[in-house]
Amino acid sequence: MKIAIASGKGGTGKSTVAANLAWALARSRDVALVDCDVEEPNLHLFFPAATTDVPVTTPVPVIDPARCTLCGECGKFCRFGALAVVKDCVLTFPHLCHSCGGCTLVCPQGAVREVPRTIGRIACSRPLSRLVLISGVLNEGEVQAPAVIRAAKARAEGHPLVIYDASPGIACPVIETLEGSDFCLLVTESTPFGLHDLRLAAEVAEEVGIPAGVVINRSDGEDAATVAFCRERGLPVLMTIPFSREIAAVQNRGGLIAALLPGWEERFIDLFAGVSP
Ligand code: SF4
């Protein structure tokens, strides 16, 4: 089973929910936790351990000047501005390339070949005997977050239970993370901003076509509007984490409430029961 954890905005506690859920489940079963927030992965902070790193590469074009006739077709085709045909050569800007392969296809002279370029890495560790952590890390300045997310998800293939921690927001990296998931947990807060972003995130899950449920984090008890929205959209509220000094103190130290506060391991197990078919 594959569970994606998402939120319409940053700072809702999405990664905290992912880490607690993974920890609680890994007490009794094998879990692969995949950090798909590749521009700012942070799950390793909850689970410090030595990693094995594998580079992520994508193909980028190299022009053979002996074959190139400067016809301009490749420059016209590339809508990312990664190629420019100038007076006496073709300039390439690999960091703008999205590796679509189009320039290779349109070149009438066969003057474009592709070479691998490293854009990030996958860091793998086993912080607990039954927990594998797979973190996608996009190199600074790179644009191909979805490629690193795909590589991270591929490393988790074959694991019976996989938890994906998506990046915040509703952009392409989130859709890439949600694709192929069986369930999406949407983490929100009981504020007007939280509800606005929950609305957007729920629409994304709906567009991707996967069932979703909601976790209300840092609840101050004023959840009526959020609960009403969930009821109206048929989204079950599967867990409510109250705003409390005790919980905040654990989380501010980078700790897991499932591990450190009584009753929370069981509540995260119950959360999993709520998303299981
Ligand atoms: S592979 Fe695609 S994005 Fe990259 S340079 Fe060629 S046309 Fe542009």
Ligand code: SF4
């Ligand atoms: S399409 Fe091929 S031949 Fe034409 S400018 Fe580009 S590399 Fe040169």
